[in-house]
Amino acid sequence: MTDKRSAGKWLFWVLFALLVLAALYFTLRPDPVWVDLVPAARGAMEVSITEEGKTRVKDRYLVSSPVAGYLHRVSLEVGDTVAPGQLLTEVDPMPASVLDARSRAEAEARVGAARSALNSARQKVAAAEAEAIFAASELTRLQALSGKHFVSEDRLEQAEAADERAQAILRSARFDEEVMAHELSAARTRLEVSAARTSGNGAVERVEVRSPVNGAILGIVRKSEGVIQAGEPILEVGDPGALEVVVEVLSFDAVKLTPGVRARLTGWGGQMLEASVRRVEPVGFEDISALGVDEQRVQVVADIVSPVDEWKMLGDGYRVDATFVLWEADDVLRIPASAIFEHEGTHHVFRAVEDRARLTPVVTGRSNGLYTVVRSGLSEGDGVVRHPDRQLEDGGRIRGR
CATH class of the missing domain: 2.40.50.100 (RNA polymerase II/Efflux pump adaptor protein, barrel-sandwich hybrid domain)
Known part of the structure; x- marks a missing residue:
């Protein structure tokens, strides 16, 4: 009877100790880390650059x-x-200027001077005409006497030279008279034609x-x-029907663009339009962003390839959102880019296996900033931890939100 009581006591204390140890274990063990789990899924993906641009008439x-x-x-x-x-x-x-009192007085004086000069030229013409008439009559008289051998040849030649000289002086005097007449006409025009007094007769x-x-x-x-x-x-x-799109792209992104790259145009108030890069400018320029940061940008020119009927309401200087497609695929395995981190020089993720986080190396491909292509290391449907923090360790307990 005593042995049975002793065995029962030992069994009681052993069970009590196990319960205490179990309570201590569940009390002191670390709580599972709450995480965001996302599955690795297959689907379409593209890598693109989106910037704001505007339309421009080509020529x-x-x-x-x-x-x-x-x-x-x-x-x-x-x-x-x-x-x-x-x-x-x-x-x-050009319309004539208005003459003030001083300018008008000067113009009147020029008219008077030009009139006097014209009168002087006319007197010189009259004198030259008299000289020319006398020289011509003298030449005629000597020519008549020369036929009867009463005048020497030298005297006759002198008379001919005097006649030619008198005619030349007369022509010069008449030219001077014409010049003075034109100067008088110009002076009168200067006086009579101004912005305040316009004749309006001439064409x-x-x-x-x-x-x-x-x-x-x-x-x-x-x-x-x-x-x-x-x-x-x-x-x-x-020609507003010949439009092109000019987009200012960061120089870091411009080096990824080449002529022929496909682009989509949205945000202009109509349906999506297709476009194609025609030229990437070889010279960049400095621009200040909305946050006050200095940026180097490059102008990229794209042609609209959609039918004209789809964008006939677009005009010169309209705003558009241009998305340049650098790479695209219809069926790839992808996970959020925030789930990937570097560990010992390679890419890793925390894969959820039976409420445990398992450190798993992966080989990645293209990334668009939101999603990254996984080439190997994961299978479709595998859950990965998004935004893993420093508390998370390989084999650590996790619980999905």
């Missing part, structure tokens, strides 16, 4: 004034269609400015009339 023509003068008001509006050779505007000669010589191409008005630089200098821009024309 733009800046129409400038061919001469200096007075520009007529441009009656056309932005968007109006034009044909080659169509009259856009006209340029008149105004105008220079016509015509459209060089078939298209539409893209912009009007100078709409109001007024004085314009030669080469000063008036308006801009081009």
Whole structure:
């Protein structure tokens, strides 16, 4: 009887000790780490670059004034269609300036001086005419005597030379008279024709400015009339049906783009459009981002390849979102990029196996920042830990949220 009681006591204390140890184990053991689990799944994936761009007419023509003068008001509006050779505007000669009291007095004095000079020239013409008449009559008289051998040959030659000299002096005097007459006319014009006193009798010589191409008005630089200098821009024309897209891309991304890369255009208010890269500019420029960071950017030019009917409402300078597709695949094994980390120089993930985190090496492929292609190390459906923290160790207990 005593032996049975002793055995029962020992059994009781052994069970009590086991229960205590079990309680201590479950009390002191570390709690499982709460994690976000995502399965490795197969699906389509692409690597792309998305930037904001704007449309631009390919061939733009800046129409400038061919001469200096007075520009007529441009009656056309932005968007109006034009044909080659169509009259856009006209340029008149520069209007005369207004004469103040001093300038008018000077002009009147010049008129008087020119009139006096003309009178002087007329007197010289009269004197030259008299000399020419006398020289001609003298030559005629000597020629008549020469036939009767009363005049020597030398005397006759002198008379001929004197006649030619007198005729030349007369012609010169008449030229001087014409010059003085023109100077008097110019002085009178300066006095009589000004912005305040315009005769308006003569025909105004105008220079016509015509459209060089078939298209539409893209912009009007100078709409109001007024004085314009030669080469000063008036308006801009081009064909709005020939659009291209200009996108400013970071230089880090621009080196990944080549002519022919496919692009998608969205965010312009219509359906998605297909485009193709035509040119990557070889020169970059510095730009400041919205956060105030200096960035080196490159302009990428793309052509719209979708039918014109799908984007006929697009115009010059419209905003679009351009997505350049660098790589794409229809069926690949992918996991979130945030689940991958480096361990001992290679890529690893924590794979969930029976509520345990198992450190698993993986071979990765393309990544678009959100998802990464897994070439080996995982199978479809394997759960991996997204955003693993430092508390997580190989074999550690985990619990999914």
